[in-house]
Amino acid sequence: MSAGLRGGASIVGVGTAGLGEAPGFTAMDIQALAVRAALDDAGLALHEIDGLFCANMSHTFPALTTLEYLGLAPRWIDGTNVGGSSFLVHALSATMALQAGLCDVALICYGATQRTGAGRMVPAAEQPLYEVPHGPRYPMIAYALAAARHMADYGTTRAQLAEVAVAARRWAALNPDAFERAPLTVEEVLASRMVMEPLTLRDCCLLTDGAGAVILTRPDRARDTAKPGIHLLGGGAASFNRAVSEMPDLTATAAVESGRAAYAMAGLGPADMDLLQLYDAFTINVILFLEDLGFCKKGEGGAFAEAARIGPGGGLPVNTNGGGLSFCHPGMYGIFTLIEATRQLRGEAGERQVAGADTALCHGNGGTLSHQATVILGTDAAL
Numbered sequence: 001m002s003a004g005l006r007g008g009a010s011i012v013g014v015g016t017a018g019l020g021e022a023p024g025f026t027a028m029d030i031q032a033l034a035v036r037a038a039l040d041d042a043g044l045a046l047h048e049i050d051g052l053f054c055a056n057m058s059h060t061f062p063a064l065t066t067l068e069y070l071g072l073a074p075r076w077i078d079g080t081n082v083g084g085s086s087f088l089v090h091a092l093s094a095t096m097a098l099q100a101g102l103c104d105v106a107l108i109c110y111g112a113t114q115r116t117g118a119g120r121m122v123p124a125a126e127q128p129l130y131e132v133p134h135g136p137r138y139p140m141i142a143y144a145l146a147a148a149r150h151m152a153d154y155g156t157t158r159a160q161l162a163e164v165a166v167a168a169r170r171w172a173a174l175n176p177d178a179f180e181r182a183p184l185t186v187e188e189v190l191a192s193r194m195v196m197e198p199l200t201l202r203d204c205c206l207l208t209d210g211a212g213a214v215i216l217t218r219p220d221r222a223r224d225t226a227k228p229g230i231h232l233l234g235g236g237a238a239s240f241n242r243a244v245s246e247m248p249d250l251t252a253t254a255a256v257e258s259g260r261a262a263y264a265m266a267g268l269g270p271a272d273m274d275l276l277q278l279y280d281a282f283t284i285n286v287i288l289f290l291e292d293l294g295f296c297k298k299g300e301g302g303a304f305a306e307a308a309r310i311g312p313g314g315g316l317p318v319n320t321n322g323g324g325l326s327f328c329h330p331g332m333y334g335i336f337t338l339i340e341a342t343r344q345l346r347g348e349a350g351e352r353q354v355a356g357a358d359t360a361l362c363h364g365n366g367g368t369l370s371h372q373a374t375v376i377l378g379t380d381a382a383l
Helices: 027-042 062-070 086-100 140-154 158-172 186-191 255-266 283-292 301-306 334-346
Strands: 010-020 051-054 076-078 105-113 194-196 209-217 230-238 275-278 359-366 371-378
Touching: 010 027, 010 105, 010 334, 027 062, 027 105, 027 209, 051 062, 051 086, 062 076, 076 086, 086 105, 086 209, 086 230, 086 334, 086 359, 086 371, 105 334, 140 194, 140 283, 140 301, 158 186, 158 283, 158 301, 209 334, 230 255, 230 334, 255 283, 255 359, 255 371, 275 283, 275 334, 283 301, 283 359, 334 359, 334 371
Parallel strands: 051 076, 051 105, 275 359
Antiparallel strands: 010 209, 010 230, 105 209, 230 371, 359 371
């Protein structure tokens, strides 16, 4: 990734809609409501959007369907789908498109009604044919395998995995938009129904409805929007495999490479990050990404989480909205990492606000540990 993209685009609007349950609405309906919220946040009009970036698991041609639903005629569209990390890739693609003059106002959006069923996933999320005969239960089998291997190799415990879920719930308790806010203990996580050993129900993400939208523009134009822009400082993406059975190492993800590229572009390192938004489809994700993104050594992620460092009051705030484990998870979660980071860097996060935050690392995971994307955002002070 070119260092020239650093500061090349600014997030000027974010919005959400249909979080939790949205009965009677389709995925396109709540996506449109999120777009409206993001436009209002930015002080922009719908007709000003001329770049569209989206992915979902309910439409074969998400960008075409979205532009028609919204009544847009954008100059540039991108429907790249690499799973839940798609929207962080879109942030990089939108920055490149803005810098190249292919568009002036870029919209990234996503919507799904996974919980109420008006827009469930289509079977287009095909699985590797050489795995299917073995009857795997997707997607949890991939993460159960990774967790079991991490436990075997490094002595990670189920209680340490549970600490990730407890930290997420403590953040969610401070977020009025979170789907699950009731107190949660390590003992309750361990005692919840075993879904796939060693992961219990509370080690797994929520199944909710939800939509999100992010609007970016070039920094010069961002000066004229309703709120100060939050700048893209760095980004990277990487993939080692599609199928979990083809992972070179079940305990090491391509986040090592995506993070390295993002840090290099930003000219920053792990110690410079004020908060993290990590894709937490399962508790093991957070442990793997803390390690692979350089916040602790390989094998030490469980102990890192166990020390209560990632929850409210800890030294490294992680998933301050409650994450996919407690805030929402409508099939593909990545866009919400960008939205929460933006709100934190603007100082708009209410009770969960991280004081003095100028930098945020957002990380998305696609498929079954198949694709990783990292984006670093910052305020004017970080730029």
